[in-house]
Amino acid sequence: MKPLTDSQPKPLLQLHQENILERLIKQISENFVNFDLYVNTSYLALEIAGFITQLPLELRPRLIWEEIPSGSAVTVIRFASSIESSAILVIHGDLVLSNFGMQELAKFFSDESSSIVVAHRRKRSQARSILQTSGSIVDSIMEIKGEQAPLLGEDSVLVNSGIYYLRTEDLRQLKLPAIGTDVSPFLINELILRGLLQYREWKWPRISVDSHEAYLAGVTLSTEDPISWPE
Amino acid sequence: MDADGVLWPDQGAGTILKSPEISDAAIELISKFRQRHKGKVAIITNQTAAARGLISLSDLKEFLHEFFHNINSLVSISVVCACLHHPTASELSLRTDCMCRKPKPGGILEVFRLLSGNPRDSFLVGDRISDILASNESGIPNSFLLFSEKMFTQNVTQNESSFAHARSTIFLPVSTLVEVEIEIAKIVRSSQ
Numbered sequence: 001m002k003p004l005t006d007s008q009p010k011p012l013l014q015l016h017q018e019n020i021l022e023r024l025i026k027q028i029s030e031n032f033v034n035f036d037l038y039v040n041t042s043y044l045a046l047e048i049a050g051f052i053t054q055l056p057l058e059l060r061p062r063l064i065w066e067e068i069p070s071g072s073a074v075t076v077i078r079f080a081s082s083i084e085s086s087a088i089l090v091i092h093g094d095l096v097l098s099n100f101g102m103q104e105l106a107k108f109f110s111d112e113s114s115s116i117v118v119a120h121r122r123k124r125s126q127a128r129s130i131l132q133t134s135g136s137i138v139d140s141i142m143e144i145k146g147e148q149a150p151l152l153g154e155d156s157v158l159v160n161s162g163i164y165y166l167r168t169e170d171l172r173q174l175k176l177p178a179i180g181t182d183v184s185p186f187l188i189n190e191l192i193l194r195g196l197l198q199y200r201e202w203k204w205p206r207i208s209v210d211s212h213e214a215y216l217a218g219v220t221l222s223t224e225d226p227i228s229w230p231e
Numbered sequence: 232m233d234a235d236g237v238l239w240p241d242q243g244a245g246t247i248l249k250s251p252e253i254s255d256a257a258i259e260l261i262s263k264f265r266q267r268h269k270g271k272v273a274i275i276t277n278q279t280a281a282a283r284g285l286i287s288l289s290d291l292k293e294f295l296h297e298f299f300h301n302i303n304s305l306v307s308i309s310v311v312c313a314c315l316h317h318p319t320a321s322e323l324s325l326r327t328d329c330m331c332r333k334p335k336p337g338g339i340l341e342v343f344r345l346l347s348g349n350p351r352d353s354f355l356v357g358d359r360i361s362d363i364l365a366s367n368e369s370g371i372p373n374s375f376l377l378f379s380e381k382m383f384t385q386n387v388t389q390n391e392s393s394f395a396h397a398r399s400t401i402f403l404p405v406s407t408l409v410e411v412e413i414e415i416a417k418i419v420r421s422s423q
Contacts, residue, residue, distance in 0.1 A: 053378040
């Protein structure tokens with residue numbers, strides 16, 4: 001994503017009317033109830049803090065700042081031990097979702113009694129972070145063997161969408177992993193091993209801004225599907 | 232509350248020796264906090280002027296005593312906890328890797344001991360990430376960090392061996408003390 005991300009973190013990349021982070025914050029605020037919002041940051045944290053400080057107080061998330069990035073699994077498990085909420089919704093800060101998609105996401109989780117990983121279809125040739133029949137995640141098709149065949153057959157497989165609904169009760173059963181360990185695949189696979197995780201298929205537009213092409217697609221999605229937010 | 236950068240603008244090491252004026256916003260926040268929430272206010276500050284050789288230790292102690300006595304005539308403060316140490320102080324009697332220098336939590340914990348306070352019912356306002364680290368470490372759930380270009384400039388893990396592992400520091404970034412007041416009122420309301 002360089003040079004776009006040399007001086008600004010990816011969540012602050014501008015879309016149609018707002019940046020990626022602002023779109024997520026407003027969509028979450030519009031569709032979820034009774035929640036506290038946190039943004040985990042390390043790289044270019046001053047820029048993130050500066051942007052957040054400009055948001056009205058009712059939308060402003062708290063910051064989880066790490067001078068040395070802990071890894072998302074470490075952050076989430078540690079965070080779960082410090083809060084009273086029954087669940088944590090984790091969304092990657094580079095995701096651009098449609099408004100309807102976020103509405104559906106809120107419905108997914110409104111009555112959930114188990115931890116969930118959200119998954120979407122992707123062509124086998126482009127697939128990374130793949131869900132196996134067991135629900136556990138591997139990084140590439142090559143790692144899938146025997147009965148652990150990928151879901152959905154020859155043409156497409158289900159891959160991790162970077163959206164997780166994790167019950168704090170489940171997270172508290174896990175030991176803190178080594179610094180630098182991420183949610184996928186470590187935390188997902190640990191929960192699967194304990195029978196604590198299910199997956200839900202995501203069928204709505206979702207763009208992970210991990211390339212220039214994806215960024216342009218994100219701008220297009222936000223232009224065609226702008227958020228309506230009172231000034 | 233931290234002092235330099237919160238009660239008055241931070242002008243670098245030895246700011247307090249310039250006898251800065253406490254801001255109207257700080258007076259208002261403290262007054263409202265005491266009146267509306269029946270809270271107590273403590274100042275927890277690193278003051279390294281003597282450690283850096285800018286003033287003698289005895290003069291600094293005398294100065295701080297008189298300075299905060301004058302502040303107390305404007306607004307009521309229950310405790311002032313000033314750490315005068317520094318790990319590389321030129322004044323040998325102050326050269327120590329103490330527990331009261333933020334980001335370590337000793338100063339804050341001492342305030343809770345003196346006031347018989349509970350961290351869970353407390354708030355902290357700072358202008359540096361070291362304030363927030365100390366706050367989190369003390370068990371204060373709600374910390375406010377005044378946004379400034381300097382908020383992350385302190386390398387908090389450097390020379391802080393016990394802090395040299397990755398940790399998460401949680402706070403709400405704010406642009407003014409008025410926002411702190413609004414947010415405290417909201418948190419108090421929701422906990423009742």
